[in-house]
Amino acid sequence: MPIAYNTLMVHPEKCNGCGDCEVACAKVKANSTDVAHSRIKVIKNLTEEFHGPVVCLQCGDPNCVRSCPGGALTKNPETGVVVGNKDKCVSCTICTLACPYGGITYNPVIGNVMKCDHCGGDPECVKVCKTGALVYSDEATVYKEQIVNEDLFGPDLAACMGCNMEILVRHALRHIGPDTVLMAPPGCLPGVCAVGFNGATGTKIPTTHPLLSNTASMAAGLRRYYKRIGRDVTSLCLAGDGGAADVGFQSLSGAAERGEEILFVCIDNEGYMNTGMQRSGTTPFGSWTSTTPVGPALKGKPGIAKSMPLIMLMHNCEYVGTASTAFIKDFHEKLEKAHQASKRGFAYLHVFSPCTTGWRFPGDQTIEVQRKAVATNFFPLWEYERQTGQFRFTHSVDDPEPLENYIKMLGKFRHLGKEEIEILKKTAAERLKLLKAFASSLEEASQAAS
């Protein structure tokens, strides 16, 4: 059974050598102000300006474990942390000879070796690191939870190398499970053979290929039918932005207004990518597409995109949320909420999905593009639940990175000048203002009610 572990991530380029991590570690581990007790070490150079934390990396195949003559070091199979057994340790220090990373070190004050143990899963050093050089990543819990669920898509889907949609849909179906009927309207999903080829579906659940215009209607009908015969089947739509925002919007809006019990996921790659990268209603201003090319007359899409998430917020849905696979834990939490909400009413999840082919960036940057989109507030992550009347941002929108950090990653924006970038910035800022206004007015309304 493959396994994944929570990780203490180290970003040396963000370290400023402040040493707060050492102080925190010595305090929690030895109740001392002497940083000789710190399991994490900061590098102090004489001449070169470099800082970096040095700490045990909890190796997958630890040299220290292999080299301990008494078996005092073991890798905990649950947490992945390499732990030492004091009763078995003879202080031979061969482990310090085996470790290539300075992860286990001799502490002259106690006369024995010591190493990081993640503070049981809540590292103190991470709490005091102001620059973000130390991060505790618990995304592995997602892996552990989901790996036991079956991947309900078949193998050999013909997606582009670096396609984010494939990550997205495989995760989604694992989570939502087999009591599901899937709507996959024209777009990349059927395009990679999910609805079938050679007489078999590319999925292990019943899948149908609705028209681009009637996805939500079909989903609604199927859900109503199953309910009538006494079965609680999830009616799931995995639609592209074409099937959600443009020609599919009429049926989507109607289904939402009627409160149909379906889970509608919009995979937003900001264009009709399957048919040759044509523009859609969600294509951002200035994007190159095959129908908004760049030349002397036109410099990409001349109009700004509409915001589907904002539009759906106005439809009295049970749940509306935005998500990204780069924030996988958040994505699964929202899938869970949306899934549960779809039993009571209409649930809409808008997932940002970069397209390596249509947006023109190297396939191995799919996740990084999403990180930047969120970090620059180009695509804020939030959710709204009607049951609680709560709207909240699930990722901080304070102190965003400059939008240029996102724009420069994409070939489709390569031609943009300063003026165009300003328009994109203005649009993102206005959208965020609207969202914040929505949030605070909900807040006011609930306070007034109580």
Place this chain on the structure above:
Amino acid sequence: MQTKYLIIGSSHAGLSAAEEIRVHDQDGTLTMISMENCLPYSPTILPYIVEGKVKPEIIYLRDEKYFKDNKITFLKGKKLVKLDTKASKAGLDDGSEISYEKILIATGSTPTIPPVPGLKESPYHVLRTMEDALNINKAAEKAKSAVVLGTGLVGMHAAEGLQKKGLKMDLIRGRRRAVLPNYFDADAGKLIHQVFIDHGINCNLDQQVGQVESGNGKLKVTIKDGPVIDTDMVVVGTGVKSRMEFLFPDVQTGEGILVDNMMRTSAENVWAAGDVAQAADFFADGKILNAILPDAYEQGKIAGLSMAGDPAKIAAFEEIGGDAALSYPGGVGMNTFNFYGNRSFAVGLSLEGEDSGYEIDKTLLPGGCVYQKLVFKNDVLVGAIGINVAMDPGVVMNLIRRKISMGKDKVEFVIKPLYMGRRLMWKNWLGSIQIAR
């Protein structure tokens, strides 16, 4: 009995090979044999049992559950006495035969007894097996004094252990007039020697043992051209030799079983790893014994890979290069030696005296027990010794093995080897595993 993989020996090399084999082949039958009637353990832990630092019951490296979970048949108390490499059959001391497809000899080494007149006939102790350690501890309960022969690791550890039990100690060197000459240079050896003297151990390095006599439960150790020492027990730690007496001539041997860089011997389907193997030297041509714990598990891993891995994948991986050593890069001497509350380590070439082509930086603080020596060849570190100095031995080891050319960083490294070593680590082999941004 038939088995696909047969491993003779259950210490680090054998255990490491078994793990590696199971990475590549989860189902092939795997049998491991140990000549001792107990679960696997490391001879390296034995001095600490003598010193009383750990209880002998808890030092085993694997339990029955491990063998069950990994589908390994573990046969205890059986010794390999015959190996027919043409027929691929191993003969055990109980008369049984095991047919194998691939065999790994990881039998380690056995103590050598020096040709001192009267020694073999007298009751002496060695320290190579658990039984040896328990016997020493038992004898030490009643003994008031002991003589230890040999100033290598076994001898030094035994001397400290017995001295701490309150015995009057005499420590006599073996062939070489030095303390720990295999790892440390003369300066370091002197410092260590002095600490032992300060703790009341008699150790005159001019003295060599002349003969040994025994009678009435007591021993007499006579120094060559010197005094006679009455003692209750004698411990011999004057060296080890590879355990390979069962091999036919078709497996080439020197001081150990000769192997190539994938731990293959000259006989087909026969591998050797660990203390028993004589493999490439990192620093020079020729093959050497490198009886060091970390080397044993590395050799075992490579043997396991060679025995069970997909040869096409191995070749392809080596072509594109990679961080892991898929073949043996050659043995580098390395050791840690902690004594009487002091810590020391030595890696690589320790080098006596000045040698042309090498640059040596020495720091020896007078009056205390602090020593640092760094040996360079053209800006590349080739050796380091540290006594009570702050350095990461593993980082230093990697600087040597990866042949990191320090360039202008050398100046700072010599002054602050701890921090600069870590900086060089980030630059050279830790930074490369960062995600590209």
